[in-house]
Amino acid sequence: xxxxxxxxxxxxxxxLGGGSAGIAVAQALHETKSFxxxxxxxxxxxxxxxxxxxxxxxxxxxxxxxxxxxxxxPKLGEVTVGEVVSVAGGxxxxxxxxxxxxxxxxxxxxxxxxxPLCKGLEGTAADRASEMQLANEKLxxxxxxxxxxxxxxxxxxxxxxxxVLPDKQITLVHSKSQLLVDDKPRMxxxxxxxxxxxxxxxxxxxxxxxxxxxxxxxxxKGVQIQADIVYWxxxxxxxxxxxxxxxxxxxxxxxxxxxxxxxxxxxxxxAVGDCNNIPEIKLGYLAQGQGxxxxxxxxxxxxxxxxxxxxxxxxxxxGFRAMIISLGKDNGVGHIGPVPIWGWAPAKIKSGDLFISxxxxxxxxxx
Ligand SMILES: Cc1cc2nc3c(=O)[nH]c(=O)nc-3n(C[C@H](O)[C@H](O)[C@H](O)COP(=O)(O)OP(=O)(O)OC[C@H]3O[C@@H](n4cnc5c(N)ncnc54)[C@H](O)[C@@H]3O)c2cc1C
Numbered sequence: 031x032x033x034x035x036x037x038x039x040x041x042x043x044x045x046l047g048g049g050s051a052g053i054a055v056a057q058a059l060h061e062t063k064s065f066x067x068x069x070x071x072x073x074x075x076x077x078x079x080x081x082x083x084x085x086x087x088x089x090x091x092x093x094x095x096x097x098x099x100x101x102x103x104p105k106l107g108e109v110t111v112g113e114v115v116s117v118a119g120g121x122x123x124x125x126x127x128x129x130x131x132x133x134x135x136x137x138x139x140x141x142x143x144x145x146p147l148c149k150g151l152e153g154t155a156a157d158r159a160s161e162m163q164l165a166n167e168k169l170x171x172x173x174x175x176x177x178x179x180x181x182x183x184x185x186x187x188x189x190x191x192x193x194v195l196p197d198k199q200i201t202l203v204h205s206k207s208q209l210l211v212d213d214k215p216r217m218x219x220x221x222x223x224x225x226x227x228x229x230x231x232x233x234x235x236x237x238x239x240x241x242x243x244x245x246x247x248x249x250x251k252g253v254q255i256q257a258d259i260v261y262w263x264x265x266x267x268x269x270x271x272x273x274x275x276x277x278x279x280x281x282x283x284x285x286x287x288x289x290x291x292x293x294x295x296x297x298x299x300x301a302v303g304d305c306n307n308i309p310e311i312k313l314g315y316l317a318q319g320q321g322x323x324x325x326x327x328x329x330x331x332x333x334x335x336x337x338x339x340x341x342x343x344x345x346x347x348x349g350f351r352a353m354i355i356s357l358g359k360d361n362g363v364g365h366i367g368p369v370p371i372w373g374w375a376p377a378k379i380k381s382g383d384l385f386i387s388x389x390x391x392x393x394x395x396x397x
Contacts, residue, residue: 040066041332044122044132046114047269048076048100050314051303052138053393054321055328060107064332067107068130070122074111075099075155076393079148080314081384083186083356086147087169088194090162095386097155104394113152114139115272117299134328137285137293137301138321139269141312144240145262148183169259173199176247176257178238179264180204181212185221186356187261192228193358201231201255203238205264212311213353213365220363220372221355266312268305280307289343291324297337300324310347318392320344356381 043059045052048071056069081096100109112124122130142149147165150158169175175191175198177184188202202225209225209232210218225232236249240262247255268283278293280286284307286294291306293299302324303317310316323344330339354364354376362376387397 040064041133042131043067043134043136043328044130045069045136045138046117046122047071047138047140047303047305048106048109049079049138049140049303049317051140051317051321052136053103053106054318055136055138055302055325056107057105057393058322058325059328060105062329062332064329065134068110068132069100069106069108070110070112070114070124070130071100072111072113073150073152073154073158075150075158076103077150077158078384078386078389080389081386082147082149083183084190084384085162086165087187087190088166090159090166092384092386093155093159093162095390096384097150097158098390098393098395099155102395117273117276133298134331135299136324137270137273137299137305138303138317139305140317141266141268141304143183143263143267144265145183147187147261148263169195169198172258174245174257174259175200176238176244176255176260177202178240178260178262180206180209180232180234181263182210182353182355184261184263185209185225187263188225188230189355189357189361192225192230193361196228199231200229201233201257203233203236203249203255205235205237207235209234210355214368214370216370217353217355217363217365217372220370221357224357224361224363224372266304270305282307290327290338290341291320291344292337300328308344308346314389316347354380356384 043065045056048069056067059065059067076098078096081092085092112126115125116123177187208218209221236251270283278285285301285305287301287306291300291302302320304312327338327341331337352366354362356362359381360377362381363372364376391397
């Protein structure tokens, strides 16, 4: 069966993935005279990933706002739910056997982690809420918790659990000597101070072999840890496995693009967000920015063959960067440019509502 065939002169754009990047492209191109847009995603809902740490650990009720069925999101165009398995021959093929032809193809499949906390992989918004509820209950029943990874996700997991369930014995193992290694040492020191004050045991400069099954774990340096529940927060995996035979992936599985997001060797293929190899940190607001810029470039392509026209290449994020890590609802650490912030200030900016209202407004939903 073939979806998306039309008799109009509009060019068909198929967007693979409805995360921050894919939604930005689809909404910007929807209802333009030049394009018909089909968004394809393997799950039946959009999810705000930065709400997931709290939702999966201590408060699944926030999924009522942080997961949104596609039909509720305005200006998306046609949405097809299904897992993409191939894009060869001018058509996207889904596992179900459906096929969607395209003139332009946008890869926005993002990334996933081994840890189910991080991203939902399939099913409906109700399925994801049930998964989160079950995870909340398992955590409540556990006495001891092990968190593997001291990046942003691992530190936020420790912060949520320590602030709401202070009776849990929490251990965090991190392979580097500094937590939050991509950020300022001052921010890391503030996080360490808060975590220690909340009885989180930190094991730094040490590793866990991912094949170990609980409840007894041993680190590379021989430290024994007992844990009823474990969160593996390391290892971002680009969701590009089905593209292996296309010769467009770098050694780590990211799609090779130029600074206008055009895929190497394919003039009508583009890739935005976590799944491409643009050399910058993988963050939602950058994925959204890339999606918006690509939409402008495609609009330009519709009126002239000179791609990308006057549009400047994507500007890599420079020295000024803001970062906030929540430590429960009422605390956090971060920096705005070079200025460190901690305590109530980052909590007021992010930790209370985790940017859920802002993100919903960005995609046209009520806060
Ligand atoms: C726990 C956590 C906290 C985070 N906190 C922040 C934060 O505070 N601020 C920030 O800016 N960033 C944060 N990030 C990073 C941010 O979430 C990502 O950078 C962002 O999600 C990338 O958006 P994306 O659209 O590229 O991909 P994704 O959000 O990964 O979306 C990709 C979409 O593609 C779909 N898909 C994948 N493969 C297929 C396939 N084969 N077929 C069909 N559909 C497919 C998926 O279902 C998904 O809907 C966080 C990430 C995590 C995991």
